[in-house]
Amino acid sequence: MPAETMIECEKLTKRFGHFTAVDHVSFSIGKGSIFGFLGPNGSGKSTVIRMLCGLLEPSDGHGRIAGFDVARETEKIKPLIGYMSQKFSLYDELTVHENLTFYSRLYGLRGPTLAKRREELIALTHLEPYLEQRAGLLSGGWRQRLAMACSLVHRPRVLFLDEPTAGIDPVARRELWDLLFEFSSQGITLFITTHYMDEAERCSHVGYIYMSKLVVCGDPDDLKQLPVVNPPGTKRLDVTCDHVTVGLQAIRHERGILAATVFGQSMHLLVDESLPEQFLRDKLAAVNIQHADIQPIAPSLEDVFVALTNNSNNEGAE
Amino acid sequence: MxxxxxxxxxxxxxxxxxxxxxxxxxxxxxxxxxxxxxxxxxxxDNDVKHMAMVVMNEDRSVESRQIVDNFVNTQTFRVVGEVQNVTEMAAAIRRGKAYVGLQIPPGFTRDLHAGRTAHVQVLIDGSSSTIALSALNTSVAIALRQSVMSLLKEAGLREVPVEVRPQILYNPAMxxxxxxxxxxxxxxxxxxxxxxxxxxxxxxxxxxxxxxxxxxxxxxxxxxxxxxxxxxxxxxxxxxxxxxxxxxxxxxxxxxxxxxxxxxxxxxxxxxxxxxxxxxxxxxxxxxxxxxxxxxxxxxxxxxxxxxxxxxxxxxxxxxxxxxxxxxxxxxxxxxxxxxxxxxxxxxxxxxxxxxxxxxxxxxxxxxxxxxx
Known part of the structure; x- marks a missing residue:
């Protein structure tokens, strides 16, 4: 993509004693992207964010925001970035209005400029009805909106969000993403960590970190085409039938079935290309499942990450 | 900036x-x-006042009662009981019933009138040093005052030869x-x-x-x-x-x-x-x-x-x-x-x-x- 680079990591490394939390991670993110950063708990996601925000000193390598080095030019990146930590750091004793005022002042806003910006953010996040409520009494979704508004007071060009949707109900989650798309359309580069695959699918770019190493990084559609995800001589099938869990038990250990997992009313299978459809129908019939609708499918992002994780584990084992 | x-x-x-x-x-x-x-x-509060005292008066004379009164009048002591023997007195102090035991032996008045040293025994509970110190100082002062008074009377004098007049500055009531x-x-x-x-x-x-x-x-x-x-x-x-x-x-x-x-x-x-x-x-x-x-x-x-x-x-x-x-x-x-x-x-x-x-x-x-x- 030709867009200018906003966030750049070059062999970024963080060691805590003998433990390497982030191991030579390199990637670059263009302006206006929505970058989804995925990986299991403890894989190093938050550590990368903290280094990019200038909170943690990298042990090795470099991080740059808009060309400024995060370790040496920390004060220069501060006005450029907004950070929403995992815990939505708000002051519970302060009302919504006061939290906004506090963060605005912290970033040097005052007088009419402050009031104008505060009103803009209230309108953007629809916090109007809750202005006089204490932040501690807000529900998860509204706390989230407030935290987001607070991290935007100074019009940052990059917004880091560390698991912004953890513990939020689906409706609030959807609304939050609508807001994120709005920020993105305003040219803000978003860097989001998440565990939700549906959220990853919404990102323009995704990176997957596993055991401190960046396993893959790129456009979601490109990732689905990776050879690791689609090993030669295999195909992916969607099998819709009654009693999917019974069906899964019946076929999962058969020869030619490489991976099998349940998705609601259907199973997703990775099978040998030569495996005949009738073989599956016979096995299912043996457990009294007479009707099965079998369709070829493309891999999902979840398939991508499962395949990549297994692949790195195998590599590690060898 | x-x-x-x-x-x-x-x-x-x-x-x-x-x-x-x-x-x-x-x-x-x-x-x-x-x-x-x-x-x-x-x-x-370091001011020790009205500390419990048991009295064992074996003399039972006007003079011996006077000495008990002198103790009480200092405001430092108050009599909480009479005991009959040394064992009882020691027990009263040990049990914490009294801090001080005052023992006036049988020959007190006789010795006093005969011009010999009349003995009074004061037992003090030393487990609290502040209280003990205060009790000790007060008892010594009482004995000294009593002695000086009788000497003055014998010598026919009305005034003490030397008197220290302390003046406590800044906290006069101490x-x-x-x-x-x-x-x-x-x-x-x-x-x-x-x-x-x-x-x-x-x-x-x-x-x-x-x-x-x-x-x-x-x-x-x-x-x-x-x-x-x-x-x-x-x-x-x-x-x-x-x-x-x-x-x-x-x-x-x-x-x-x-x-x-x-x-x-x-x-x-x-x-x-x-x-x-x-x-x-x-x-x-x-x-x-x-x-x-x-x-x-x-x-x-x-x-x-x-x-x-x-x-x-x-x-x-x-x-x-x-x-x-x-x-x-x-x-x-x-x-x-x-x-x-x-x-x-x-x-x-x-x-x-x-x-x-x-x-x-x-x-x-x-x-x-x-x-x-």
Missing amino acids: KAPFRGFNAILYKEFIVVLRDPFTLFFMFFPPLIEMVAFGYAL KSPNFFVPGVIGVVLQIATTFATAMSLVRERERGTLEQLLVSPMSRWGLMLGKLTPYLCIGMFMATGLFAIMHWLFAVPIAGSLAALFASTLIYVFTLLSLGLLISTKAENSMQALQMCMTLIMPSVFFSGFIFPRETMPWIFNAIGSLLPTTYFIELMRAIILRGATMTEFWFHLAVMSGMGLALFALCALRFKKKIG
Whole structure:
């Protein structure tokens, strides 16, 4: 993509004693992207964010925001970035209005400029009805909106969000993403960590970190085409039938079935290309499942990450 | 852009709201010091009065009853019972029924009239040294006075040849509160204020809000001063309350100027709050902060001259005392409140306290890293 680079990591490394939390991670993110950063708990996601925000000193390598080095030019990146930590750091004793005022002042806003910006953010996040409520009494979704508004007071060009949707109900989650798309359309580069695959699918770019190493990084559609995800001589099938869990038990250990997992009313299978459809129908019939609708499918992002994780584990084992 | 106290007004605004909205913390900042003040003030009373005494009068004469009366008239003793033998008397003291046993042997009146030394035995419970010392001094004084009186009568004199006329300055009634209460204020202020700032920064770390502050362009001096100022106001408000209790409840007169009193207190509270902030840069959680505060309170109680005079301490404890801001504050308070000293007379104390305060404040701002981990 030709867009200018906003966030750049070059062999970024963080060691805590003998433990390497982030191991030579390199990637670059263009302006206006929505970058989804995925990986299991403890894989190093938050550590990368903290280094990019200038909170943690990298042990090795470099991080740059808009060309400024995060370790040496920390004060220069501060006005450029907004950070929403995992815990939505708000002051519970302060009302919504006061939290906004506090963060605005912290970033040097005052007088009419402050009031104008505060009103803009209230309108953007629809916090109007809750202005006089204490932040501690807000529900998860509204706390989230407030935290987001607070991290935007100074019009940052990059917004880091560390698991912004953890513990939020689906409706609030959807609304939050609508807001994120709005920020993105305003040219803000978003860097989001998440565990939700549906959220990853919404990102323009995704990176997957596993055991401190960046396993893959790129456009979601490109990732689905990776050879690791689609090993030669295999195909992916969607099998819709009654009693999917019974069906899964019946076929999962058969020869030619490489991976099998349940998705609601259907199973997703990775099978040998030569495996005949009738073989599956016979096995299912043996457990009294007479009707099965079998369709070829493309891999999902979840398939991508499962395949990549297994692949790195195998590599590690060898 | 390069303001050294960047973020100060934001932190100040937030901190004032947080402090005033948290009735729990506010209550525990104000209530215990006031209770401690009253309790300390009453408990730390060295004036020994009306201590329980059992009498074993084997003489049973007018003269022997007179000597018992002399004991009671000093106000130091009160008779709580009569015993018949030494075993009973020892038991009464051992059981804590009496601190003192007065034994007048059978030959007391006879010896007195015969011009021989008449013996009176006083048994004192030495397990509390202050009480024992007071009982001892009073008994010796009674015996001496009695002896002098009878000698005067024999010699036909009306006046004693030499008389010392002591005049106690600044605390003429030798009231204990006058001595202790200014010290109590010093210690109580330390307990309340050090803990307040120590907790306030540690709590931000625990709640994760500190990270949010650290990604902002706020300066560490702005953060520290913004954290300190609200508690300085609260500390001064509290000190005013403590001075009021001292003056109205314990009737301690304030001889010096109120301006000197408050100026010294302001410097002292600033020093304590800086100490609290320094603790918060070191402590990882509230438990550690609490332990560090408690550890620092102990020497202030024992080595500051609050209870025990520093002059009689071994040099090492004396040296420890001279490192404590509380030591200087207590000496200043006694000077200003009791002796009406002026600030210029005690410039050294003020200079040391100010130096400590500024050094601690600078140290915590410099020690505070704008990074985590």
